[in-house]
Amino acid sequence: MAFPLGAPHRRHRRGPLLGEVAGWRLLFASAAFPALLVFVIRSQLRETPYYLARKGDVDGANDRIRAIAEENGEEFTPITAESVEIRESASYARLFKSDLRKRTVTIALAWFAINFGYYGVFIWLPQTVGAAGVVESVTLAGTTIEGIYLYFLLIALVQFPGYFSAAYLVEKIGRKPTLGSYLALSGLFTFVFAASMPNVSLFGAGFSGFWPFLGGLLAASFFTLGAWGAIYAYTPELFPTEVRATGNGFAGGVGKIGAVVGPILAGALVEVGYLAALAPSQSRSSSADSSSLPSDARRWANRCSETHSYCF
Numbered sequence: 154m155a156f157p158l159g160a161p162h163r164r165h166r167r168g169p170l171l172g173e174v175a176g177w178r179l180l181f182a183s184a185a186f187p188a189l190l191v192f193v194i195r196s197q198l199r200e201t202p203y204y205l206a207r208k209g210d211v212d213g214a215n216d217r218i219r220a221i222a223e224e225n226g227e228e229f230t231p232i233t234a235e236s237v238e239i240r241e242s243a244s245y246a247r248l249f250k251s252d253l254r255k256r257t258v259t260i261a262l263a264w265f266a267i268n269f270g271y272y273g274v275f276i277w278l279p280q281t282v283g284a285a286g287v288v289e290s291v292t293l294a295g296t297t298i299e300g301i302y303l304y305f306l307l308i309a310l311v312q313f314p315g316y317f318s319a320a321y322l323v324e325k326i327g328r329k330p331t332l333g334s335y336l337a338l339s340g341l342f343t344f345v346f347a348a349s350m351p352n353v354s355l356f357g358a359g360f361s362g363f364w365p366f367l368g369g370l371l372a373a374s375f376f377t378l379g380a381w382g383a384i385y386a387y388t389p390e391l392f393p394t395e396v397r398a399t400g401n402g403f404a405g406g407v408g409k410i411g412a413v414v415g416p417i418l419a420g421a422l423v424e425v426g427y428l429a430a431l432a433p434s435q436s437r438s439s440s441a442d443s444s445s446l447p448s449d450a451r452r453w454a455n456r457c458s459e460t461h462s463y464c465f
Contacts, residue, residue, distance in 0.1 A: 203394060
């Protein structure tokens with residue numbers, strides 16, 4: 154960060170530590186703190202017998218097999234050094250050989266799509282929800298809470314059953330049906346959410362009112378995060394053991410490219426998206442006047458115009 158935590162930026166007035174300026178820095182630092190748990194988790198995890206044997210540590214592999222056998226009430230059968238084939242880890246080229254090429258490309262595209270859609274939509278939610286003109290403030294115990302934060306709380310809460318339902322269904326009906334249906338429903342309800350924005354008519358389908366907006370948004374969050382849970386479980390199973398981590402990492406890496414491209418593309422299309430969200434469609438009017446928008450929508454429109462920021 155360019156300046157220390159809690160220091161006021163010169164463009165803003167000085168305020169409390171958790172005020173307008175310092176609050177986001179403290180949130181940023183606290184969100185990074187769980188990364189330190191990696192060291193704790195790593196110290197408690199043990200390598201698999203397969204990995205230890207491949208690396209030549211037959212004694213270590215037998216210790217793990219013995220512990221696993223005892224835990225499951227099974228008889229321990231040791232392995233010998235002569236029965237172990239020691240070989241180097243597979244390279245990325247292995248992912249694109251004839252037996253794995255199709256599944257590598259397919260799952261990588263799935264990871265790209267889910268990252269692209271999720272981050273492309275959700276990073277712009279503050280502007281999108283504000284532009285919808287349905288955000289109202291709530292006063293609790295004398296404290297006024299911006300309605301947009303209540304939306305985000307609801308969005309986060311529905312993600313839990315989204316994960317749990319996907320975790321159940323991947324075992325009940327299978328990986329591919331669960332992942333495919335959750336991705337399709339995620340796209341469907343994102344369309345409902347987008348089509349319920351003021352003065353929007355997408356492909357002839359326009360929804361109006363508070364409930365299509367809220368229902369589409371929450372359902373999109375539910376199914377999108379459920380798809381995340383399914384794809385995490387499904388991806389490692391597509392690759393043989395010697396290339397499992399490599400394949401999983403490759404697919405996830407391609408997904409992160411989508412995570413970067415999605416918000417950037419959304420920003421590049423801001424004029425199209427913003428006009429579609431806030432102004433009458435071109436078939437209805439050849440010009441857009443922000444005075445015809447709801448009060449909250451006008452506020453966001455004016456803010457974006459003044460700051461030259463991307464608003465969706």
